[in-house]
Each structure stands twice: as C-alpha cells, then as structure tokens.
Amino acid sequence: MVLKNKNILVGVTGGIAAYKAAELVSTLRKMEANVRVIMTKSACEFITPVTFQTLSGFPVRHELFTDWSKNFIPHIENALWADAVAVVPATANIIGKIAHGIADDLLSTTIMACEAPVLIAPAMNEKMFKNPIVQGNIKKLKDLGYCFVEPAEGRLACGEVGKGRLAEIDAIIWYLEYVLSKKDYEGLRVLVTAGGTREPIDPVRFISNRSSGKTGYELAGALSMRGAEVVLISAPTNLKVPYGVDLINVETAREMYEACMESFDSVNMVIMCAAVADFEPADYSREKIKKDSGFEILKLKRTPDILSEMGRLKSQQFIIGFCAESQNLEENARRKLKEKNLDLIVANDITKDIFSSDTTSIIILDASNNKFKYDGISKKEAAHIILDAAIEKYRSSFEVK
C-alpha cells in the first residue's frame, strides 16, 4: 500500500547476493511501485543488466557518461525522480564511498545528489562486515540518517558461517515501507492484543474461537511502521510477528489479562483486538478425560473482562475496543463503547465471514457519535484506517486541552 506508485531506485552492487535484487525488483513491481535500477560495474559481473531491465521495464545503466544530453543528466534526473533509494546488496566498497562522499560512478554520484531516504542492505563476508572501518562507516551513515537493514546470520558464499548474508527480501520491503511512512505515532507506546484465546479443558483439549489474529497483527505492523513502540500480546496464531514489535505470547484469557495489566500503566493507547474467550471451563482436568468416564456436561465460568477493567482504570490511556456481532451490530457497539468507557470501538459483522479472510468490513464509532463505515477492505487497509481515526481523536482529546 505504502509503496504503490512510489519511485524506488534500486542500486545493485557487486556481491554474490546481486541476483537476490532481482526478486526485490520483481516484488516491488508487483506492489505497483515504479522501479529503476542502477548497477555498479562489478554488479554486472554477477548478473546482467538485461535481467533488471526486463523486471523493472526501464533501461539499466551503470556508466556516468552515457545518455548525457543538454537536458538530461542521468544522476541528477534519477536523484530527483526517486522517492527512496535501496542499495541491495551493498558492498563494503559502496558503503565506504557513500560515507566519504566519493562519487565516481553512476550509483555513487546519484546517491550523493539524492535527498530522498536511502536504505542500505549490506551483504559481505563476516570478517569484512565486522571490520572496524566498515562498522565505522555504517555508524557514520546511520548518524547521518541513512537506514540500514542488518544482514542475517547463516552460511555465506565463501563457505564460512556468520553474519553477512543479505537480509530477507520481505525485511528489505518492510524497511522501504518504513522509510516512506508518516511517523504520526512517534513517541507513543501502544498495546495491541490479537488472536483467539484458548481455554483448556484437559491437557489436550481446549475451547477457542475462529479468530485468525490477522487484523491485530496488521495493526501492530502498521503501528510500528508509523513510529510507535508496540507491545503485541498475542494468543496463539500462525502469523509472522511484524518487524519492530515486542511480542508477548499468551494462551488463555487469564494470561492475557495478567499480561495486559502489567503493560497497562506504561502505554498511551490500547487496541484490544483479541477475541478473548468470555468463558473458561470451571474445572481443569490434569489428566486427559476418558470418553467412557461419563463426562458429558462441561461447566463454564466467566473470564475477566479485560477491556472493562482497563476502561475502569484508565488515566492517560486512549482505549479502542472491538465488537464482533451477528445481530444489532451498531446498537451493541454503541452500548459497549459507553459501558466499557472506551474512546473508540471497531464493529465487525461476523455474518460476513471475516475470520479466515484477508478482507473485512468495519464500522468505527466514537463517543461523540461519529460513525465511519468501510466495506470489503483488506485487513491492512483496515488497520491504517483505524489508526488514522485513532490518532486524530487521540491528539484532539489528549494533547489539545
């Protein structure tokens, strides 16, 4: 979403990982970004410009002095065009050149002329990466505002095992989205809950619900991208933890309650997206219940209502609840907003089969009777829409008083 229609200049330098930049370019194009590629001369030893030309749909250059005309100076034109630059993979050489203002080929000259954010994904032998000169250059560039995607640990092309492998492409994409995102949540610590809790009956059985956790994880990821410090308290899911998010795993409603209470005092905002079980088995059996044991009726008791407790305790916290209903959606949502002392509530109509899907339909309601309705949007879009509404309300109710 963030990368759609953005101009991304990919700089490919001469390392074995140069071929992985092809996947980056292809992924960026699928995300509807406009891509241009500049290669260094040594990168052309590892992969040909034709590959990048085909994937990006734009001629690939590496020489400084081709294509010049009165009105076209390649490095200036590219530098002005780019919304962001990604150097993938970045060798010790290009890092050193940028750090020392050396501009002796098309890529280094373009970067020197560019005011857009520059993302650098180093890939090299571990000894080279750990070399104090390289580390000093990286530190210098970080201090100047250049963004780095740390290389991963693993088997390196030279046969050694260590830190120096190019970061995963999805990590590079995440950082690109990060450098291009507004940072309207900077300075805020936000607690997000996600997933459906599990209430054990015996060591093998539990009661749970159909929540996938997707919306909560999208919210955590979007918050982290928008500059928030994020604590994600999650019931079991199959989802990948978003970058930059602190994860606390829990299983039951009671564990979620404890974890939420522990974080509550330190946060500015709570987004209670988890599908917390309303009931738990009254008695837990330590042994697996045998099917011929005569066990037929499962007695339940209520779990703590975390959101109500937070609404009761709240001081500086802005609290957002969720409400999944199969009938009288808006009426129930309004009632909960009031009863639980919330600042916003997001209502989901569960008759629209939102659980396993990547899309959702939401209604956002606030205490001033405002209502915003969105149908058939992706859960990623929903996350950003909820955060847009929340930050506006948060700033007006907590900061301008």
Ligand code: C5P
């Ligand atoms: O009252 P109801 O359970 O429908 O409210 C849903 C909202 O309350 C959700 O935000 C959910 O995360 C939260 N909740 C909770 N504790 C429970 C049950 C639900 O915080 N035990």
